[in-house]
Amino acid sequence: MAEPLTQTTLNPLAQKLRLRLDEDQLTNCMRCGFCLPACPTFRETGFEAESPRGRIALMKAAVDGILAPDQAFEEQMHNCLGCRACEPVCPADVKYGQLIEQARDAIEDHTVNHRWWVKLSRRAAFNFTFPHQNRMQWIGRSLRFYQKSGLRKVVRGAGIMKLFPKYMREMEKILPDASSRGVVEQIGSRHAAKGEKIATVGLFRGCIMDVLFTDTNIHTVELLTEAGFEVVIPETQNCCGALHAHSGEAEGARSLARRNIRVFKEAGVDYIVSNAGGCGAILTEYDHLLHEDAEWEQDAKWFAKRVIDVSDLLVSHGRVPSFAESSALPLRITYQDSCHLRNVMRSSNAPRQLMSQVNGVEFVEMKEADRCCGSAGIYNLTRPEMAGQLLEHKMENANATDTHYLLTSNPGCLLQMKHGIEQHGQSGQMQAVHVVDFLYERMKKQK
Amino acid sequence: MLQEEARLELKAIVGDKLFKDDPESLVTHSYDGTPMLQALPDAVIYPENTNQVSDIMKVLHRYRIPVIGRGSGTNLSGGTVPVQGGVVMVMHRMSRILEVDLDNLTATVQPGLNTKEFITYVEGLGLFYPPDPSSMAVSTIGGNIAECSGGLRGLKYGTTKDYVIGLEAVLANGDILRTGGKSMKDVAGYDLTKLLVGSEGTLAIITEATLKLVPPPKYKKTMLAMYKDLYGAARTVSKIIEQRIIPATLEFLDNSTIRVVDDFAKLGLPLDMEAILLIEQDGEVESVERDIASIEAICRAENAERVSIAESQEEALKLLTARRSAFTALARLRPTTILEDATVPRSKIADMVLEINRIAQKHRVQICTFGHAGDGNLHPTATTDARDAEEIHRVEAAFEEIFEAAIRLGGTITGEHGVGLVKSPFLEWKVGSVGIEVMKSIKQAFDPLNLLNPGKVFAKESRKRVVINRG
Numbered sequence: 001m002a003e004p005l006t007q008t009t010l011n012p013l014a015q016k017l018r019l020r021l022d023e024d025q026l027t028n029c030m031r032c033g034f035c036l037p038a039c040p041t042f043r044e045t046g047f048e049a050e051s052p053r054g055r056i057a058l059m060k061a062a063v064d065g066i067l068a069p070d071q072a073f074e075e076q077m078h079n080c081l082g083c084r085a086c087e088p089v090c091p092a093d094v095k096y097g098q099l100i101e102q103a104r105d106a107i108e109d110h111t112v113n114h115r116w117w118v119k120l121s122r123r124a125a126f127n128f129t130f131p132h133q134n135r136m137q138w139i140g141r142s143l144r145f146y147q148k149s150g151l152r153k154v155v156r157g158a159g160i161m162k163l164f165p166k167y168m169r170e171m172e173k174i175l176p177d178a179s180s181r182g183v184v185e186q187i188g189s190r191h192a193a194k195g196e197k198i199a200t201v202g203l204f205r206g207c208i209m210d211v212l213f214t215d216t217n218i219h220t221v222e223l224l225t226e227a228g229f230e231v232v233i234p235e236t237q238n239c240c241g242a243l244h245a246h247s248g249e250a251e252g253a254r255s256l257a258r259r260n261i262r263v264f265k266e267a268g269v270d271y272i273v274s275n276a277g278g279c280g281a282i283l284t285e286y287d288h289l290l291h292e293d294a295e296w297e298q299d300a301k302w303f304a305k306r307v308i309d310v311s312d313l314l315v316s317h318g319r320v321p322s323f324a325e326s327s328a329l330p331l332r333i334t335y336q337d338s339c340h341l342r343n344v345m346r347s348s349n350a351p352r353q354l355m356s357q358v359n360g361v362e363f364v365e366m367k368e369a370d371r372c373c374g375s376a377g378i379y380n381l382t383r384p385e386m387a388g389q390l391l392e393h394k395m396e397n398a399n400a401t402d403t404h405y406l407l408t409s410n411p412g413c414l415l416q417m418k419h420g421i422e423q424h425g426q427s428g429q430m431q432a433v434h435v436v437d438f439l440y441e442r443m444k445k446q447k
Numbered sequence: 448m449l450q451e452e453a454r455l456e457l458k459a460i461v462g463d464k465l466f467k468d469d470p471e472s473l474v475t476h477s478y479d480g481t482p483m484l485q486a487l488p489d490a491v492i493y494p495e496n497t498n499q500v501s502d503i504m505k506v507l508h509r510y511r512i513p514v515i516g517r518g519s520g521t522n523l524s525g526g527t528v529p530v531q532g533g534v535v536m537v538m539h540r541m542s543r544i545l546e547v548d549l550d551n552l553t554a555t556v557q558p559g560l561n562t563k564e565f566i567t568y569v570e571g572l573g574l575f576y577p578p579d580p581s582s583m584a585v586s587t588i589g590g591n592i593a594e595c596s597g598g599l600r601g602l603k604y605g606t607t608k609d610y611v612i613g614l615e616a617v618l619a620n621g622d623i624l625r626t627g628g629k630s631m632k633d634v635a636g637y638d639l640t641k642l643l644v645g646s647e648g649t650l651a652i653i654t655e656a657t658l659k660l661v662p663p664p665k666y667k668k669t670m671l672a673m674y675k676d677l678y679g680a681a682r683t684v685s686k687i688i689e690q691r692i693i694p695a696t697l698e699f700l701d702n703s704t705i706r707v708v709d710d711f712a713k714l715g716l717p718l719d720m721e722a723i724l725l726i727e728q729d730g731e732v733e734s735v736e737r738d739i740a741s742i743e744a745i746c747r748a749e750n751a752e753r754v755s756i757a758e759s760q761e762e763a764l765k766l767l768t769a770r771r772s773a774f775t776a777l778a779r780l781r782p783t784t785i786l787e788d789a790t791v792p793r794s795k796i797a798d799m800v801l802e803i804n805r806i807a808q809k810h811r812v813q814i815c816t817f818g819h820a821g822d823g824n825l826h827p828t829a830t831t832d833a834r835d836a837e838e839i840h841r842v843e844a845a846f847e848e849i850f851e852a853a854i855r856l857g858g859t860i861t862g863e864h865g866v867g868l869v870k871s872p873f874l875e876w877k878v879g880s881v882g883i884e885v886m887k888s889i890k891q892a893f894d895p896l897n898l899l900n901p902g903k904v905f906a907k908e909s910r911k912r913v914v915i916n917r918g
Contacts, residue, residue, distance in 0.1 A: 027782040027833060032480050033521045033585045037561070046493070046539045047472075048520070054475040061474045066485075072471050091775040092784070 013069045014062045016106040021059055022098060029056045029094045035086035040372045041079055044389055049076055052086035052096050059103055074111070077103045079386070081379050082246050083339035083372035088346070097344065098288060101245055108248030126249050130207055130239040131256055133182070140211035141180035148177075166384070174418040175212070182210040183217035184233050191221050191231040198228040198317055202269035204260075204307075206279045207239040209411050216411075219440035220275045220310055226443060227318030231273075234263040242282040242340075245289065246377050257286045258296055261303045272303065275310045275436050277341030277410040278377065283307040284345055309341055310436060311350040311409065323442040325360035332403040333358075333438070334366045336394070336417060338410035342370055351409055351435050358442050367397045375416035391416060395424035406432045449489045449534070453510040457492060457534070460502045465493040465540070476535040479520040479527040480582070481869060482783050483833050488515065488529035495540045497615060497623060497654040504652065505621035507534060513901050516648040518559065518590030521582040523786055524867025526594065526647050530902040536652060538589050545655070547572060551629045552660045553612065558589025558653050575663035577604035580863070581774065589653050595645030597863035602821035603693045603729075604661075606863065608644040613657030616643055616650075619894040629657060642889070647865050648900040650893040664729035667695070668739045669763035670756040672746040673720045677701075679749040680722035681797030684820050686745045687726075688793065692738050696727035697821030698770045701800055704777070704815040704828075708769050711776035716769060720752065722800075724820065725770045727763075773817045774828075781813075781830040783839075787846055789853035790862030793823040802852040803827045810845040812838065824862035850876065851912060871906035883909075 010018060035052040036042050042051035049058065055076060061067035077100065084097045129135050146152055183205050201224060205217050224231050237260055241253035260283075264272055274280030282289070287304040290296045314320055325331050335352060342348045348370070356363045374380055374390030398406055398420065406421070408414050417432035448468065449457075458466045468490040477487045489512070494500045507514050513533025520527050529535055542559035547569065554569060554576070562583040569576050579598035580586060586596070592614075597606040613627035627633055627640040643650055674680040684697060700708065700723040709716040716723070724746070728738045739756060746754050757763035778784045791799045800816055803825075807814035818825040827849055829842045850860045850873045860866075860873045875883050887905060890897075 024782065030480070030482060030778060030784055031478050031520075032778075033519050033582070036519060036585050037563075046537075047467075048475040048537075049471045051475075057475055057478060058471060061477075066487075067470050067474050070470070072469060076471060091778040093779050 010065055011068045013073075013106065013110045014065065016110045017059065017069065017103060018063045020102040020106040020109075021063055022095070022102060023063070025095050025099050026056060026060045026063065028092045029053065029060075030092050031057070032091060034089050034091060035096070038085040038089045040081055040083060040085070040374075040390055041386065044386065050079060052080075055080060055103075056094070056096065056099060059099060074107050077107060079383065081339075081372050081374070081376040081386075081390075083376060084343040085339060085370065085372065087343055097285075101248070101250065104246070104248035105250045106248075122247075126244055126247070126252050130243060131252070133207060133210070133238055136207045136211050136239075137180055137182060140178040143175070143178035143211075144180050147175075170419060170423070171415070174415065174422055178211055179214040181214070183214055183221070184235050186214065187218055187221065189233045189235055191225050193228050193230045194226050195228055195319070197230050198319070199270040200230045200232065200268070201271040201273045201313065202264050202267050203231055203233045204237065204240070204272055204274045204279060204283060205233060206274075206276050206411070209276050209279070213411055213414075213434065216275060216434045216436050219436050220273070222440055223310065223314065223321075223436060223443065224273065224318075226321050226445060227314050229313070229318065232267050232269060234267045236263045240279040240282050241289075242278050243377055245282055250289070253282070254289055254293070257289050257300070261286060261296065261299050264303060264306075265299060270306065271313055272307045273310050273313055274307060275409065275434070277309065277338030277345065278412055280307060280309050281340030281344035307345075309345055309347050309350065309409070311354055312345075312347045315350040315353055320354070320357065322444050323354075323358040323439055324444060325358060325442055331361045331405070332364055332401070333361055333405040333407055334364045334398065334401040334403045335369055335435070336366065336373060336398070336406060336408045336413060337370050338408060338413050339372050339376070341409055351407070354439060355407060355435065358439070361442075364401045364403050366401045368394075369397075373413055373416045373420070375412040377412060380416060387416075391420045392424060395420045398430070399424070399426050404429060404431065405438060406430055407435045407438050408432065409435045449512060450510065453506060453512060454490070456506045457490070457503060460499055460506070461492055461494060465495070467491045476517070476520075476537070477529065479517075479525065480523050481525040481528065481867070482785055483839070484525045484528045484868065486528050486530045487532070488535045489532045491535045491537060493537050493540045497617065500536070500617045500652055500654050501621045501623055503534075503536065504617050504619060507898060508620050508896070511896060511898065513898050514652070515900050516589070516593065516652045518587030518593075519561075519582075519585045521586050522590065522594055522865060522867065523788075524594075524861070524865045524869045526865055526867035526900070526903060528868060530868060533898075533901075538587060541654065542587070544568060547574075547660075548629065553629050553657050554660055555613075555655065555657045556588055557655060558587060558592070560588045562586045562588055562591055569660055570663065573663065574660040576610065576658060576660055578607045578610060588656060588658070592644050592653055592656055593646065593648050594865045595863070597819070597822075597824065599696050599698065599819065601819060601824070601863070602697055603695045608641055610659045611640055611644050611656055612659050614640050614643055614653055615655035617652045617654055619651070619896060619898050623654075624651060627657065631659075645865065647867060647903055649890060649904055650899060652899070664695070666732045666735050667727060667729040667763075668735050668757065669725070669727045669766050670739060670743065670754065671766045671769075672724045672726070672751040673717065673753045674722045674724070674750070675720060675752055676750060677721040677800060678797045679751065680724055680820075681794075683724060683746055683749045683751070684796060685794050686749065687742055688821075690741060690745070692728075692741060694726050694738070694742070694821060695729040696725065697819070698725040699723070699796070699818055699820035699825070700725075700769060700773060701804075701816040703813070704773055704817045705769070707780060707815055708772055708776045711779065712768060712772045714769055717752070723769060725766065770817070777815055777828050777830055781832055783831045783833040785829040785831065785842060785846070787827050787829075787849065788818075788824060788862045788864045789827060789849050789858065789860060790822070790824040791853055791856045791858030793821065795856040795858065796820055796823060796825070799825060799853065799856055799858070802856075803849055806845050806848045806852065810841040810848075812842050812845050814845065819862075822862070823858065847873070847910065866904045868903055871904055872908065872910040874904065874906065875909035876912050
């Protein structure tokens with residue numbers, strides 16, 4: 001016989017979940033299952049618990065006292081990639097992304113049994129590193145020293161990398177050259193529009209973006225000014241807080257959000273432009289992040305509705321310059337969606353439209369380009385096995401396009417694609433490049 | 448929790464990883480697409496082939512453990528909620544297309560195959576499998592067969608039962624039954640194939656199906672007609688059929704649905720319309736053009752306020768938006784959405800819609816109606832909140848009257864969702880006590896120990912039918 005579904009006393013984690021989880025959102029899920037085919041972890045495992053409908057049912061059962069949330073529950077909440085592919089397909093518009101973050105926040109708050117080194121590294125990353133751009137740049141300098149001084153050769157030669165987990169070893173190989181000087185240090189913080197000014201935009205430079213992909217930030221500025229936008233880069237902006245929010249550090253994310261809102265508000269911009277889907281997505285959700293903060297609520301709304309991805313802004317409001325491929329060979333390109341750009345910022349046409357406008361380039365749509373590549377913030381570090389499976393399937397589809405360039409619009413995805421090409425690519429012909437860099441290289445500048 | 452011996456035997460069949468009875472697995476198999484129903488199973492098992500299914504059934508039979516076959520759990524009648532506990536058997540790991548026979552135009556598939564994947568695959572071969580339930584991106588062929596799913600193309604092309612011509616199924620005692628085959632004609636004994644289609648997992652576990660495929664239509668045209676008079680729309684439906692035209696799609700939205708959809712999708716629909724008909728015809732170019740012209744004339748003769756005919760694929764998609772977003776728009780209105788499928792002879796559609804509106808008003812609940820006008824299959828949809836017990840009570844009372852009205856108008860309590868748990872108290876209203884007895888005898892013959900999806904189709908007690916005599 002079925003066990004009766006009576007409410008039992010809530011265990012401590014269940015009590016925390018009851019406080020954090022949005023009860024309306026839990027009720028809004030009508031269990032139609034339309035999210036199942038969109039979910040990468042469900043597709044890989046075929047287990048209902050690994051689907052959005054399953055995870056929401058688990059959260060609700062915990063809150064209702066039907067399930068005493070345990071270690072397995074915590075694991076399941078962390079198995080989710082947070083790609084949010086389930087949201088656009090949900091008829092009831094359930095805010096799954098919010099629910100999973102609330103659940104993780106409750107778990108993090110509840111968890112006292114992190115091992116000492118996990119605690120220490122979480123504190124080091126979330127409290128002392130990401131929030132401080134000067135410290136990010138210090139890391140950039142150290143990484144640059146490692147890459148340029150010959151130390152890397154020594155380390156690789158001596159086999160020291162073998163001491164690190166396989167995934168870290170593989171990532172070390174594909175990490176781009178770091179920069180100790182960010183976009184502002186290199187080109188300054190204010191850039192006039194070419195021709196008649198359409199609007200003033202604030203560039204969100206990103207913390208990792210500005211250390212590992214400084215050139216992409218510089219190229220973003222060039223594209224925007226060329227298209228008629230005045231660009232300002234507020235110097236005191238900081239990390240977007242996405243990694244904090246996704247890892248159950250909501251309070252940390254909120255304090256970062258407040259600082260960003262203040263500096264962009266002071267800069268008086270019409271748009272806030274992002275070139276990283278992962279950052280842009282959380283920026284558009286600052287209004288939700290601060291919805292219980294009476295003092296900041298209005299400013300957060302002001303901020304959130306101005307956030308836009310660079311491709312979208314170019315297509316919707318810019319004077320798009322013409323792009324042309326200079327080599328005589330017919331060039332084939334494909335595109336991997338950034339999940340958060342597509343599913344949260346709901347932008348999938350603009351990057352494709354821009355790429356297809358490049359003269360002498362053939363755009364090939366990749367099968368399941370809308371499916372997560374397994375990068376998912378720091379998921380590839382925390383769940384290397386699942387991330388590896390997803391990447392393998394991704395590369396099968398990428399290889400099938402038989403293209404020269406695999407473009408994407410988020411640093412995490414870009415690194416994962418480089419990693420994928422290194423691991424599973426064919427004959428070294430494919431390169432992974434940010435859409436902005438690809439376009440910049442082929443842009444015809446105004447005289 | 449199952450007894451230890453049974454657990455070990457089941458694990459020995461599928462391996463440790465594909466037998467689960469941890470709390471997370473039980474909770475995530477305690478529901479389906481039906482609102483407000485939940486019951487925990489004792490275990491979940493994922494067979495990979497027919498022999499495993501047979502071995503599992505033998506064990507369950509020996510220990511008298513109930514079994515609930517499950518595809519993706521999208522049904523709307525509570526059909527896969529394990530109300531008496533037992534083992535939920537998930538068929539997802541049997542999802543292969545075993546064969547497409549181009550000489551006979553048949554496909555043989557496993558039950559866990561995703562419906563949309565199958566449709567896309569056969570379309571790639573230049574063939575057509577018409578049943579298209581709204582859940583097809585999620586649902587499985589096995590689930591479609593168990594529920595005899597319909598869809599938008601039902602009027603012209605029929606439903607799942609018209610395409611299943613052969614089955615392999617495992618009986619309660621583990622025996623493997625084969626029915627039908629690839630022959631398009633087959634009268635060897637009782638038609639067990641058709642009996643199993645729509646049997647809601649109460650007679651056997653389906654492990655393989657042979658499906659009929661047809662050539663795809665060459666051309667398609669879409670049109671939309673709007674009416675200020677509900678009866679004008681209803682007469683249009685009847686006249687189209689009278690003139691011997693069977694459209695591929697003939698869908699309907701009532702005024703309350705139009706308002707909700709317009710508010711959601713900002714389509715600029717005129718809000719004073721009592722009904723919208725969405726009509727599609729497919730086939731050879733000349734005959735489609737001829738049919739659409741005749742239908743247009745009928746619409747105008749029945750005083751349609753507006754008639755739009757799509758001249759391109761994009762225009763067609765635009766016209767389809769209103770119907771396509773109906774469910775989404777309704778689902779976002781309130782937390783709980785209850786979608787029913789009362790069906791009447793198509794000549795009675797206007798009467799039924801008016802009855803639904805009257806009943807909704809009487810019980811002070813919001814019910815919007817849309818659906819498949821061509822086959823009389825309506826979807827009166829209540830938007831409510833599961834947390835408000837008093838309102839839910841009124842919704843249930845309203846639906847009871849809606850079922851009664853459907854039967855009074857010569858229709859049925861369910862056109863395509865199945866009886867399951869939700870409509871079992873009303874089954875007798877439709878089939879009568881004799882019908883119930885015959886069905887019970889069939890169940891007894893297949894499953895004497897009542898192990899297959901127990902508690903479904905047959906209610907412990909039928910609802911007393913209060914017939915409203917309205918002179």
